[in-house]
Amino acid sequence: MTHDQIREMVRRVNPIPDPSTLEIVDVPVLTTPLERRTEMQIDDRPGTEVPVDRNRRRGPLVGITAAAMILIAGLVFFLTRDNTPVAEPAPDATNLLGMDFHSIEPGAYFVDTDGDESTTTGGTFVIESEWSGFQAGALKETSEDGPYVSLLIFEVDEVWSPACGSGINPQPAGTTAQDLADQFAAAGFTIQEAVSPVNAFGQSGYHLVVEVPAGCTGESHSVWEGPTWGRFYQAEGQVVEYWFLDVEGTPVMVETTRFAESSDDDVAGLRAVLDTLVITP
């Protein structure tokens, strides 16, 4: 099924295919916008702004309060950052759930690999500045279209094989770390480093490095899907490094991506994050 076919099907269920046919009876703001803006008290709603006049009245107090809070937050962050143990799970890590593609502050973050809030299964790591939430992990990009580096931590439900091919061919994911590693090694990537045993991030498992081959772009390249997120797109030339870890019998996958064009700083930043990563059962 092509994207065009899907788009056509979705287009067909558009409840308002032609907006120009809508009758707009009354939009109060248009009649007397200056008056309405105070009457509606829009500032009482979360996420909206305070009207200008009240804003002015509260200005100095709000400013002082904000400055004090920033100072306290900065002090707390400074102290906690310096005390954050490397390669030990940070107890105050922020869950990355819902922070997808949003800038995140430096600090400790937790990725819930099984999507079950009642368990602690997942990965904790510390990031510095200029990172964003990225699916179940974090991403750093120097520009919108530039090469990025990323770290993702997942449990995997399905693996597409061949990964770089047309159509959708999900297969059940291997149930052990080794099975999963072998599955990814056979998925059609260019292997840079073959599957080998490894101890990493507090767990034992298998390590694999692959490169997305030329011609493997866009919708033709699907990889895998997990209970929390899926990975459906990789750009050709992207280097993907995997750790398939046995976490008390459950295979957990750590995936990092980078490009040949990635800057040394970005790659070093990624390594620095990996140095803090701890996978917990």
Add this chain to the structure above:
Amino acid sequence: MTLQTDNRSRFEAIWSDHRHQVLAYCLRRSSSTDAEDACAETFLVVWRRIDEIPPAPKTLPCLYGIARKSLSNQTRAFYRRGRLQAKLTNVGMAPAADPMLVVVQGADDKVVTDAVRRLKPVDREIVMLDVWEGLSRAEIADVMGMTRAAVDQRVHRAYQKLSRALQPVLEISSLNSPPIAEEGGT
């Protein structure tokens, strides 16, 4: 005075050019009452921040972004009032869903609507912006506050999921549709 006049003229131009699209955007995602509120709120923000509204062709994506936040505020209000569950039960879709979405023509359309409904919220919004609002990927990135690469990935993921869900519909449609040559015969 001139500045005020200019602002009013610009506001009126934005209203005239885009009011239908903004209301349609809200109606596609919310009940008619909520949509009208969100539309009004959107243009209220436009009036108050007229200097920050970018010129065309970025005006409309900006308006969609404001409307999206207005609808999001309404959703949070539903949560607070404990009415969300009732709304979900009635509508059968995500928060701030549009009852019109369930008014579909046939079983196939319902399958399509259900498939869109089951997408993750952000993915669903991107698909709607893509297909229903007809925005480009770059414009969608503006509305969603994402990078273009992120939108590409989201779009692809959403279509993969839709493809899996809609494949049976396509197969049935193909079986039921007469060959084109016969259709154009006599």
